Amino acid sequence: METPSTRDNQAIDRKDLASVDDSQIIRLYLKTRNSVYFDILYKRYSGKIFSKCISLLKDEARAKDAAQEIFTKIFLNMAKFNEKSKFSTWVYSITYNYCIDFLRGKKKEKRLFSDEMENPPEVVDDVPDNELLEIEVTRLKVVLDKIPAGDKAILLMKYQDDLQIKEIARILDKTESAIKMKIKRAKHKAQRVYKDIFPELH
């Protein structure tokens, strides 16, 4: 049943959606279970989640199923969101974990990252950020599609979503030093692929 306070909150949200932050909307959603708040969060994140799923899974139909499951997961677990991190970080962590798990299950292998345990550790030079960040967009897409999905995901987390090392570590359940090494190797791999595919540019 709608109480006067619920109606007030709806009025605030409908009037000034842009200024209401995620945490406040989550609190209101958990309190009232009103679909108005669901709609606001859905509109804010559905595009990004869907495009990330397409980018990682490379299949629109699969991306649709994935986005649907990710959203259901998010809304069913909303009460578990503890506000220690930003809501967007939490949402992306569910998205990346879902896609990585899916690809892992599909390939029936664990080597999603280029530096899994079975690979002998090799010393790699640190690739300067700007060498990757300034690759022309269409070429960057080609390069990211050629490297392992885990490496691609970790580069997207760092350079597209601006997640901090400790946040990536939490998402992938690894130590910060392991994440630093993974990023280093992913960058190195991306640079190598770039040079292989576009040798004329070097």
Add this chain to the structure above:
Amino acid sequence: MAARNNFKELENEELKKYPHTPDEIEHNVKGSMRFVQFIGDIVELYLPKVFDLFISLAGGERAPEEVTEHSDADMGGAAPNGEQKPD
């Protein structure tokens, strides 16, 4: 960090490529939410009654509030000498 970040540009391009997420995603997610909410409501409303029913069938005592209700009715519903009170 460098000023230019083509990872962000790539994200923008992909968002432009799919400006609208398919409606069926929203529809299905809402459907799942409604179903879960419905099951939650059913459990919240009827589960205690089902437990009470099983307890009664097993010969257990009635819920305390029910017993109190009946005792009050017994005391007020009939006169001490056994005659019914006039309405």
